[in-house]
Amino acid sequence: MDRTLIILGIESSCDDTAAAVVRQRPGQRGEILSSVVFGQGDLHAAFGGIVPEIAARAHAEKLDIAVEQALTEADMALSDMDAVAVTAGPGLIGGVLSGVMCAKGIAAGARLPLIGVNHLAGHALTPRLIDGIAFPYLMLLVSGGHCQFLLVRGVDSFLRLGGTIDDAPGEAFDKAARLLGLPQPGGPSVEREARGGEARRFALPRPLLDRPGCDLSFSGLKTALLRARNRLVEAQGGLRHQDRADLCAGFQAAVVDVLAEKSRRALGEYMALGPAEPVFAVAGGVAANKAIRTELETVSQEAGARFLAPPIALCTDNAAMIAWAGIERYRQGGRDDMSLAARPRWPLDSRSPALLGSGRKGAKA
Amino acid sequence: MPPELPPEAPPAPLILAFDTAGAHCAAALLRGTRVLAERILPMPRGQGERLFPVLEELLAATGTDWRALEALAVGTGPGNFTGIRISVAAARGLALALGIPAAGVSGFEALACGRAGPVLASIDGRGGRLYLGRIAPGRNPPPLSTRLDALPAALPEGFCPPGCTVIGHEAGRIAAALGCASAEAACSLPVAIGRVAAGRALEREPRPAPLYLRPPDAAPARDAPPALLP
Numbered sequence: 176m177d178r179t180l181i182i183l184g185i186e187s188s189c190d191d192t193a194a195a196v197v198r199q200r201p202g203q204r205g206e207i208l209s210s211v212v213f214g215q216g217d218l219h220a221a222f223g224g225i226v227p228e229i230a231a232r233a234h235a236e237k238l239d240i241a242v243e244q245a246l247t248e249a250d251m252a253l254s255d256m257d258a259v260a261v262t263a264g265p266g267l268i269g270g271v272l273s274g275v276m277c278a279k280g281i282a283a284g285a286r287l288p289l290i291g292v293n294h295l296a297g298h299a300l301t302p303r304l305i306d307g308i309a310f311p312y313l314m315l316l317v318s319g320g321h322c323q324f325l326l327v328r329g330v331d332s333f334l335r336l337g338g339t340i341d342d343a344p345g346e347a348f349d350k351a352a353r354l355l356g357l358p359q360p361g362g363p364s365v366e367r368e369a370r371g372g373e374a375r376r377f378a379l380p381r382p383l384l385d386r387p388g389c390d391l392s393f394s395g396l397k398t399a400l401l402r403a404r405n406r407l408v409e410a411q412g413g414l415r416h417q418d419r420a421d422l423c424a425g426f427q428a429a430v431v432d433v434l435a436e437k438s439r440r441a442l443g444e445y446m447a448l449g450p451a452e453p454v455f456a457v458a459g460g461v462a463a464n465k466a467i468r469t470e471l472e473t474v475s476q477e478a479g480a481r482f483l484a485p486p487i488a489l490c491t492d493n494a495a496m497i498a499w500a501g502i503e504r505y506r507q508g509g510r511d512d513m514s515l516a517a518r519p520r521w522p523l524d525s526r527s528p529a530l531l532g533s534g535r536k537g538a539k540a
Numbered sequence: 541m542p543p544e545l546p547p548e549a550p551p552a553p554l555i556l557a558f559d560t561a562g563a564h565c566a567a568a569l570l571r572g573t574r575v576l577a578e579r580i581l582p583m584p585r586g587q588g589e590r591l592f593p594v595l596e597e598l599l600a601a602t603g604t605d606w607r608a609l610e611a612l613a614v615g616t617g618p619g620n621f622t623g624i625r626i627s628v629a630a631a632r633g634l635a636l637a638l639g640i641p642a643a644g645v646s647g648f649e650a651l652a653c654g655r656a657g658p659v660l661a662s663i664d665g666r667g668g669r670l671y672l673g674r675i676a677p678g679r680n681p682p683p684l685s686t687r688l689d690a691l692p693a694a695l696p697e698g699f700c701p702p703g704c705t706v707i708g709h710e711a712g713r714i715a716a717a718l719g720c721a722s723a724e725a726a727c728s729l730p731v732a733i734g735r736v737a738a739g740r741a742l743e744r745e746p747r748p749a750p751l752y753l754r755p756p757d758a759a760p761a762r763d764a765p766p767a768l769l770p
Contacts, residue, residue: 223761228621232756235625236749239632253637269622272588273629279592280633283606356765404766413767513592 184498188266231269260501337389372424644748
């Protein structure tokens with residue numbers, strides 16, 4: 176904490192090309208001087224999901240432009256930076272690799288230290304960027320590609336209390352939207368549709384609630400939704416608008432119930448550690464869902480922990496969180512050299528058994 | 541009035557050229573068209589980790605600092621999609637940080653480097669496919685992706701004009717199929733990329749972009765949405 180740090184962050188692990196400049200003065204919270212995000216939604220719209228090669232192609236030709244824009248908006252030059260931080264995984268490898276190579280070029284050309292950041296650490300450390308909270312805190316990371324409860328004990332110390340054993344909720348929302356003919360991304364469109372729906376009309380399952388622990392599953396819920404839809408289509412030749420709203424409401428309520436109950440259990444484990452200032456924080460695009468947010472806040476308050484949900488722009492993928500994680504790592508002496516590798520799989524907690532992906536390639540995240 | 545001095549030719553720019561579009565990590569340092577150093581390392585994978593160490597070794601061997609460079613030249617493919625992006629993204633990052641131009645040079649232009657007449661340049665497209673591009677003075681048709689056994693029928697009229705020399709992957713067999721001559725490339729890939737760039741108006745170069753020649757492997761969503769009833 177001895178001096179002011181200004182770090183350029185670069186993120187390209189999924190379908191957003193992002194660059195940001197973040198400053199931290201000694202003993203103060205982070206200041207986001209700029210945060211540029213170029214989305215790719217239109218490019219993937221026709222395919223009903225993110226196509227890795229399409230994403231990689233877009234990143235490779237936008238990264239340097241995003242960096243230029245972030246520097247301009249921050250009114251700074253590369254010579255004002257103390258380091259370049261870049262997402263080095265986990266994620267879609269074509270995009271991660273493009274980001275890492277662009278960052279290496281910037282680091283070499285501007286003689287700056289290079290810091291490879293774990294994308295999940297970027298999300299998990301965001302509560303400290305915005306609120307300066309102390310370790311340990313409980314984190315629910317819930318997005319299109321991830322779902323896990325993390326006990327954040329330090330900049331480099333994460334314990335996974337549980338996570339999804341199949342799909343992430345964001346994926347499930349996308350799939351639900353596709354099944355019901357709603358636009359992508361599925362999260363916002365299902366949420367909008369659910370407002371006019373009756374959640375109790377369809378009995379959808381709450382997977383894994385009957386088992387102990389904090390692991391989650393969303394694949395069966397997806398299938399149950401498909402079956403309910405097919406029954407309606409068979410009986411009446413299609414879906415009425417009210418059917419669709421009711422299915423969305425039922426689906427969302429099931430996701431809310433599962434996340435709430437598992438959060439209750441994770442909070443139980445966390446509170447048993449007796450943290451001085453307990454905090455339960457969420458991050459990831461699914462944390463933008465108001466029904467989920469509201470319920471998690473209630474669960475958190477019941478457990479006696481402060482609930483912290485960063486603004487939506489910092490919940491979804493962005494580079495400010497990567498720059499911030501870079502600042503945290505830099506202060507601990509973290510540096511990478513020019514052989515830094517892009518990693519498609521990179522679990523934050525490498526000691527807990529893998530939930531997703533195994534064998535030769537190891538755990539996914 | 542003092543006598544007018546003849547205009548001096550500006551010194552040739554110091555150019556760092558590199559390419560990872562195939563199973564290699566290749567780089568060269570040139571002063572204009574003159575080669576100062578080059579490295580070509582065969583490498584089926586891992587170019588993302590090796591490229592910068594290789595570039596730094598090349599610079600160190602010639603006592604050159606990154607900041608002495610005046611231009612970058614980068615191979616834009618066609619070839620391995622990931623490999624092309626590795627070099628293009630690196631070149632864009634370097635160009636931004638060094639404030640110098642980066643010229644994108646296709647593998648076809650590199651194969652034709654140093655030849656005056658028309659060239660049909662061929663690059664391995666894996667799985668029995670070929671990327672073919674014609675490089676000749678004036679306008680050239682868009683390059684294409686085809687198969688050796690589809691020649692000559694697969695080529696549009698006039699793609700391979702009389703007197704064209706085939707250079708590159710399977711050049712001998714392509715030349716036999718098309719009834720023309722074949723030849724070896726005049727210089728190594730990274731040197732050729734640097735030399736092609738040296739012949740360009742570098743300060744007006746657009747940002748380098750990959751030359752894929754094949755659309756991404758992606759099919760539109762299969763599950764049709766249900767009919768919506770009134």
